[in-house]
Amino acid sequence: MFKILAQINKLFLPSFTKQRLDLTKAKKWQMAIIGWRYYVTARALDC
Template sequence: MKKPIFRSLAKVNKLLLPSFTKRELDISKASKLQLAIIGWRAFVTINSLD
């Protein structure tokens, strides 16, 4: 039941949220907001793959 929700969230994340790997962001220099976005994207991705 939750898998389709996370898959659609992953698609929305890909469209709306910035990709920090393309910008070559250094994690040690990331702001709190950037870390929160990275964490959210990772959470959604992990749950969409289960």
């Protein structure tokens, strides 16, 4: 399930790494997206 969710995230959510976002200057909504993507990716790799 998390592998499918990770693919959906990759398609629809922005990649802040490609945008060279500085984490110290990220807004709260950007940090929420980063945290969500990290959570899903970590769970997908455990499967």
